[in-house]
Amino acid sequence: MHPIQRLAALAFALLLAAAPAIRAQAGGTLLADGFESGPGVARTAADASRFLQQATFGATEADIAALQGQRYADWIDAQLALPMTPVLDYMKVHDESPADPAIDFWVFTQAWFDNALSAPDQLRQRVAFALSQILVVSERGNNLANDGLVLGAYYDILLRNGLGNYRDLLQDVTLSPAMGRFLSMYRNRKPDPANNIRPDENFAREVLQLFSLGLVKLNRDGTPLIVGGDTVPTYDEQVVRGFAHVFTGWGCEGFEFENAQATCSTEAPMRAFEAYHDRSEKHLFDGIVLPANRDAAVDLDAALDAIFAHPNLAPFVSRQLIQRLVTSNPSPQYIDRVAAVFENDGNGERGNLAAVVRAILLDDEARLGHVRNAATFGKVREPLLRLTQVWRGLDVSWLQDRMFPDDIDIHLRYNQSPLAAPSVFNFFSPSYTPGGALGEQGLVAPELQAITDTFAIALTNDQWGRIFWQCHGCYMNAQQYPGVRETQLDSWRASIADGGNAAIDAMIERANVLFLGGGMSPALRSRVRARVLEIPADDPMLRVQNALYLIAASPEFAVQR
Incomplete structure (x- = not known):
């Protein structure tokens, strides 16, 4: 079997094996079939984390704490009320040659990461990224090389209309100079x-x-x-x-x-x-x-x-938005419910994307699919979403204005970068299946088309560097990588400073909720715990780093549930 096929098969198998534990952690009132009632409320920290991984660029501990016990619909309402955080304004401020009307494309990449990691309107930002992979333009395309100005303006179209009406979005995209030149x-x-x-x-x-x-x-x-x-x-x-x-x-x-x-x-x-x-x-x-x-x-x-x-428009767009936000293999019933909202938001409006996104995220399949269909629910995390979840989860900070050069060329290690798809067909097709165990079940895994053997290894190695080198107070970071984004591991290190087993278990559970939405399998938990205990207790930072790296490199983290 192809290594990537093994990865997907293992990830889905681990999800299936974890189903009993997931049910036990779900909280709330259980119905006769064992499923949680009231899926509209984030009853546990794990519930909140799962929702935030679907609706943002990654769960943070602060956002989990704020959402827990609250209605998801209220969170969406609050997000819809926030003003748009554009990329172009940021780009103009950070342009190194303001007298020149042109802006280098790396400034767009930097602006995109700044928004993905810290913009308050996370729902808008995540939906715009999803739309950028449907309505594709690319810096690698026709006469757009290094034109940050026109590409930044295009991305702002997606941000401005991403929670508006699809008809307005079509109009603005059609008349965008970036699209005009690209196609x-x-x-x-x-x-x-x-x-x-x-x-x-x-x-x-x-x-x-x-x-x-x-x-x-x-x-x-x-x-x-x-x-x-x-x-x-x-x-x-x-x-x-x-x-x-x-x-x-x-x-x-x-x-x-x-x-x-x-x-x-x-x-x-x-x-x-x-x-x-x-x-x-x-x-x-x-x-x-x-x-x-x-x-x-x-x-x-x-x-x-x-x-x-x-x-066709309603099911065509609805299915792809579900795939980008929630699950690669939505049931026909899920698509139908969302498409119905696309056709009529309840107030007679067709194409209301805010209503469509709300329907996607609040649907029972989105909230309980990880329990009811554990073996097939979820999606392989896009390479960029693996990075942003780690960065947001570990409270990354940016220590200088100009982006670290390796991150400007992020596609060289992640095979994905915003507005840099290899063609109008995006980084991957919504109908791609690698065959093997997935193909035999009639399932698709679009993101696996972008994850070759080479990039699977590069991804894992890159996460190692983020966790072991690019962290606050890390020796290698201070000596060789000044000015890069730093992850904050001090609280993690302090939490296990006493070296006790209870503290270690609590630290692993903290990572489980934050990065895996509470779905860690017993097998992964056992492996992480065993590795931590192999490291001397007087080096708590190394213990934390090993635990976080094993989780970030695991097949379970590769799948957003």
Whole structure:
């Protein structure tokens, strides 16, 4: 079996083995079937931790304490009331060449990490990251290399609209200079047969396939619609051409349309250049026809309205948001419940993402799936989420303004970095399965597509460095790595200073709640405890570091439950 397959299989097997312990730690009132009642309340610290791992970039002990005993819905309401923490404002403050309108991409990466680790509006930040892997643009793509300004402006679109309406999000993404350049809508021209010019189909194809509808028609529960024993295509090549003609005539304010050297690096949305827009009749999907002789903005609004009204949109987007936040293999019933909210938030609004995210996080499957479906529930943590959970959990602090160089190029060790996917298809496909034990059960594990043998080892080695070197007071950190982010282990060390077994057990349980949502298996607990006891009692820091590293490197931490 492939090593990554073994990792996934082991992780799910450990979850299954841990189910009795999970039930015992759930707290609250148990029903006849043994499941906890009232899943809308964080009854225990473990409950709070699990929820925060789904809704933020990682649980912290302070946030767990604040949430425990409270209603999850109240936490969501408080998050929705917080103002947006943008990345672009931070980038402008930390730009090392403020006289130059361009901003290096590393400043965006630094701003992203600063928000992921410390922004108060964590729900908005986590949802924006999820959306960045659906509505993909990448610094590694077409003419976007090192353009932090345009990419930072794009990410702020995701932050601004991520808890707003999906129709507004589609509009702003479509007119973003970053998307325009990435998928060739920028300076896309009407047909000119004499000069062999045809509208570029790149954005038209991807907005349908990846950003909204998918390739086949879906039932509301996300399962394919079957007619006569076969799936039904959502659209065909003629539809793509129709949309390509819609998306003509858009350029950037302050840039000439014909200027081939223009890079369109600006915060402002693209604007219409009517002379280059195709004014012919346009045929879309399902018999929708846009009349001739209409301006670019009118055509664009009508085309986006058609996409927004399509029945595929709700299950297509809902499933992927569930995958990014909660579980890779949501049941059709879970998808259907969330898609229903996408279609109507209860007040007649379609596409209300705040309501959709609320439905995702408060659903019984999200709150109790780790008990009821222990062997299949959850998701492999994305590489970046492994790092942010460790950093947030250990109260990391940043000791200088400029990011440590190794973290600027984080994708070299984690095979993932914000807005740096290898293609429009993201770091991984939502339908990816590595085969083996998962494939035989018809399960997917999208994140495993990004975790090769090489990166699995690199990830583990990197976590070792974070815990053993980059911590407050660590000798190697003070001597060789001044100015990096420091994890705070002093309270952990103090907690086991007496060397007693009870203190060690309490320390392991503290890590269990913080990093594993209370789901540590007896086997892992035994291994961690045995390793700690092998280390002399007069070196409590080394004991703590070994315990935390074994947990961070474990298959159980690799799976968000």
